[in-house]
Amino acid sequence: MGKLLIFSAPSGSGKSTIVNYLLGQNLNLRFSISATSREPRGSEKNGVEYYFLTPEEFRKRIANDEFLEYEEVYPGRFYGTLKSEVNRILDNGGNVIFDVDVVGGCNIKKYFGDKALSVFVEPPSVEELRYRLEKRGTDSPEVIASRVAKAEYELTFAPCFDVIIRNDDLNRAQAETLEVVTKFLDE
Ligand code: ADP
Ligand code: 5GP
Numbered sequence: 013m014g015k016l017l018i019f020s021a022p023s024g025s026g027k028s029t030i031v032n033y034l035l036g037q038n039l040n041l042r043f044s045i046s047a048t049s050r051e052p053r054g055s056e057k058n059g060v061e062y063y064f065l066t067p068e069e070f071r072k073r074i075a076n077d078e079f080l081e082y083e084e085v086y087p088g089r090f091y092g093t094l095k096s097e098v099n100r101i102l103d104n105g106g107n108v109i110f111d112v113d114v115v116g117g118c119n120i121k122k123y124f125g126d127k128a129l130s131v132f133v134e135p136p137s138v139e140e141l142r143y144r145l146e147k148r149g150t151d152s153p154e155v156i157a158s159r160v161a162k163a164e165y166e167l168t169f170a171p172c173f174d175v176i177i178r179n180d181d182l183n184r185a186q187a188e189t190l191e192v193v194t195k196f197l198d199e
Contacts, residue, residue, distance in 0.1 A: 014107040015197055016098075016124050017041065018173075020117030021133035022163035024141040024148070026179040030133060031111050033186045039197060042106035044097050047073065047082075049090040053150050063094070081120060085113045086158055093120065107197060114169035121174070129196040131189065132173035136180045138163050 017034070021027040035041055047063040049070045058064045065073070070090050074082060082092025093112065101108045110120060114132075121130040135141045141163055145156045170176050175192050179185040 013127065014040070014102050014105060016120070016128040017107065017109045017193060017196075018117045018120050018128055018130040019109065019111050019133060020114045020130070020169070020173065021179075022114075022135060022138075022141055022166040023159040024145040024163075025133045025135040026144070026182060026185065027111055027133045029182065030177070030179065030186055030189055031109060034109060034189065034193060037190060039193065040105075040107050041109045042101040042104070044093060044101065044108050044110045046097075046110075046112065047079075047090075047092050047094055049088075050086075080123065081112075081116050083113055083116050086155075086162070091116070114166045114172070118169065118172040121172075129175065129193065130173040131175045131177060131192070132170045133185070134167070134170060134176050134178045135163075136178070138167075 019027050019031050031043070035043060045059065045063060047065050047070060049065055049067045052058070052064055056062065067090070073079060078094055078096065079092040080095045080098060082090060085091050091113065093110065093116065098108055112120065117130055121128050138160060142156065142160045145151060145159060151159070177185050177189050
């Protein structure tokens with residue numbers, strides 16, 4: 013059976029950047045595409061970054077017990093990992109990489125135990141998070157404010173993770189992540 017890599021962090025920490033970097037390495041990783049009830053952002057496409065569902069479709073799948081886990085990460089915005097997605101990747105012999113919120117990250121780690129490595133990407137400061145989200149330019153001021161407001165709470169989850177990677181200098185953070193991930197996959 014393949015292994016599982018879980019990445020969580022406050023929004024704007026650089027988690028997606030680091031996950032995309034790992035996907036470009038030769039590690040047999042497949043991204044677990046989550047379902048969400050939020051609208052696509054920028055150039056996002058259904059079935060690539062997310063399966064974009066209406067709130068009604070999302071609720072239907074909850075009722076059908078189709079999620080390994082799901083969370084209302086921001087008010088009215090649901091995100092969840094479909095069991096079918098993880099099984100599809102494992103059945104095809106791949107290692108799974110998750111980009112999920114801090115609560116989902118802790119839950120998936122508990123579920124898979126030693127088969128999973130959970131990584132918390134820590135930003136240098138909450139102010140830097142705000143700056144990165146503004147510079148990324150993909151979210152409205154209200155959405156940025158709600159993400160920054162949640163960051164302090166999310167930072168308290170760091171001790172629940174196997175590894176904490178501080179993303180101040182991106183190149184160093186990527187190199188450090190590649191090292192721990194390679195070691196875990198080789199074990
Ligand atoms: P997340 O997935 O955690 O929300 P992203 O990977 O989208 O975060 O990164 C947020 C923004 O910050 C992006 O525009 C990204 O290019 C930028 N970024 C990522 N890492 C760094 C870093 N170490 N220093 C400065 N900017 C960064
Ligand atoms: P974004 O809207 O920036 O794409 O994601 C917002 C947050 O939702 C991020 O913290 C992301 O990791 C989280 N997220 C994405 N997919 C899932 C999922 O399937 N489950 C959980 N619990 N969180 C998710």
